[in-house]
Every structure is written in C-alpha cells, then in structure tokens.
Amino acid sequence: xxxxxxxxxxxxxxxxxxxxxxxxxxxxxxxxxxxxxxxxxxxxxxxxxxxxxxxxxxxxxxxxxxxxxxxxxxxxxxxxxxxxxxxxxxxxxxxxxxxxxxxxxxxxxxxxxxxxxxxxx
Amino acid sequence: xxxxxxxxxxxxxxxxxxxxxxxxxxxxxxxxxxxxxxxxxxxxxxxxxxxxxxxxxxxxxxxxxxxxxxxxxxxxxxxxxxxxxxxxxxxxxxxxxxxxxxxxxx
Numbered sequence: 628x629x630x631x632x633x634x635x636x637x638x639x640x641x642x643x644x645x646x647x648x649x650x651x652x653x654x655x656x657x658x659x660x661x662x663x664x665x666x667x668x669x670x671x672x673x674x675x676x677x678x679x680x681x682x683x684x685x686x687x688x689x690x691x692x693x694x695x696x697x698x699x700x701x702x703x704x705x706x707x708x709x710x711x712x713x714x715x716x717x718x719x720x721x722x723x724x725x726x727x728x729x730x731x732x733x734x735x736x737x738x739x740x741x742x743x744x745x746x747x748x
Numbered sequence: 749x750x751x752x753x754x755x756x757x758x759x760x761x762x763x764x765x766x767x768x769x770x771x772x773x774x775x776x777x778x779x780x781x782x783x784x785x786x787x788x789x790x791x792x793x794x795x796x797x798x799x800x801x802x803x804x805x806x807x808x809x810x811x812x813x814x815x816x817x818x819x820x821x822x823x824x825x826x827x828x829x830x831x832x833x834x835x836x837x838x839x840x841x842x843x844x845x846x847x848x849x850x851x852x853x854x
Contacts, residue, residue: 664844674784674792674835674846687842690749723791732798733839734782738791 629653631663631724631739638745639714649707649724649739656702657682660729663707665698667720668741675720679727680707716746750774750838754847761852765826769850771819771836780840783812783821786849787832795834796821826852 635647647665654661662681668674678688678698688696697710707724721743725735751774761767771781779799784792794803796812799819809824823830831854836847 666846673848674786674837676837676844676846679842679844687844689843725791732780733844734794734797734803735784735792735837736794736803738793741791 629726629737631726631737633722633724633739633742635722635742635744637743638747640748641715641746643714645709645711645714645718645744647709647711647722647724647742647744649709651705651707651724651726654726655682656700656705656707662727662729662733663700664725664727664735665707665709666723666725666735667718668723669717669720672720677711677722678709681727681729714746718744719746720744749843750777750841750845752836752838752845752847754834754836754850756850757848758851758853760854761826762854763826763828766822766824767826767852768820768822769834769852771814771821771847773817773819773838773840776816777838777840779815780838781812781814781819782837782839783810784835784837785830785832786835792835823852 664679665677680698695712721741723741726737753772781799783796786792800812833849833851
C-alpha cells in the first residue's frame with residue numbers, strides 16, 4: 628500500500644526557513660523510475676508545482692522559486708525533504724508531496740493529505 | 749516555462765449533463781498531459797494520463813483527448829460526486845506546470 632505523509636511546522640515567521648518532510652511507504656526511493664514531487668496550493672488558488680527528485684537523484688525546481696528551494700532524500704528513512712528559505716506571507720499554502728511514476732509519461736499517482744503552512748509574524 | 753491555460757475557469761452544470769473543458773499549452777507538449785480532480789479539502793486525484801489514458805479505478809465516463817497544444821477533458825454524464833475542480837498538468841519538460849483549474853458547479 629503506497630502512502631505519503633507530509634510533516635512540518637504549521638506556522639513560520641517571515642524570513643524564516645521552512646523544512647518539510649515527506650515520509651513514504653509502499654515503494655522505494657532507490658529503485659525504478661520513481662520520484663517524489665512537492666506541490667503547493669495557496670488558499671482558494673491553483674496547484675503550484677515546486678520541485679521533484681527521482682530515485683537516481685535527478686532534481687528539478689520551479690523557475691521562480693529555484694533560488695529558495697532545496698530538495699533531497701534520505702533513503703534510509705524513506706523521506707524526501709524540501710527546504711524553502713526566506714518565507715513570506717504569500718507562501719502560505721497547503722503543501723503536498725506526491726509520488727511520481729516516471730518513465731515515458733510521468734504522472735502523480737499517489738498524494739499525501741497535505742500540510743497547511745501559515746506565514747505570519 | 750510552459751504555460752497551461754484552462755477554460756472556462758468555472759462552469760455550471762446539472763447531473764446527467766455532458767461537460768467538456770479545455771486546456772491549452774503555450775507550446776507543443778505532444779501527449780505529455782495529465783488531468784487531476786480535486787474536491788474541497790482533499791488532495792488531487794489522477795484521472796487521465798498521457799492525454800487520453802484512464803487511470804485505474806476511474807469511471808469510464810471520464811475521457812481525455814488532444815495532442816500538441818490543445819486538450820480536452822469530457823465527463824460523459826455528470827454525477828453528483830463529479831462536482832469538483834479539474835486541473836491539467838504538463839510533464840513534457842520541467843518545470844512541470846499546472847493549469848489554473850476549471851471548477852464544475854451545480
């Protein structure tokens with residue numbers, strides 16, 4: 628059974644650094660063409676793709692946020708970590724992680740429940 | 749970056765209606781196009797991948813078509829549980845991008 632679960636702070640202050648963890652089960656972060664993406668959704672707004680990391684450690688980032696994001700994985704813990712620096716109130720959103728099935732036509736087939744992060748002083 | 753534009757942004761429909769909405773890419777993406785359904789307070793759910801392939805477990809009233817820059821998602825006969833927001837997403841080249849969504853309302 629594939630599951631993903633996001634964890635992290637519910638509230639951060641402006642200029643602080645956000646660290647989110649996605650703990651996965653039911654699949655491996657080391658084999659095949661699997662990966663994990665982070666996607667966020669501000670309240671009442673659309674989905675916004677942030678970053679991904681594949682089993683071969685291939686990474687990619689949102690163009691507009693690239694300077695603020697770092698994605699990594701700890702295969703021993705089955706975790707993918709997203710770090711976002713210099714948080715701003717506009718970064719208030721629900722943050723999701725999702726499994727990527729890569730290969731010829733990548734897709735997100737399993738999602739976590741999401742974690743709401745508010746940015747406020 | 750490839751921009752994805754969905755239309756309309758919202759539509760009103762009734763149970764039993766056939767509904768179609770569109771997604772347009774700012775450049776050709778072949779059939780590297782996925783569709784997701786999202787209900788309020790829930791994570792998105794994959795409906796269609798590779799533009800026209802139905803994800804396992806998704807009802808056959810959902811269908812997708814298109815290639816290149818223009819894509820459509822059709823719900824053959826709208827059911828009460830289909831009232832939701834639908835997003836397209838391109839996976840042709842990173843950064844992968846989503847459309848702004850189409851909300852299907854009663």
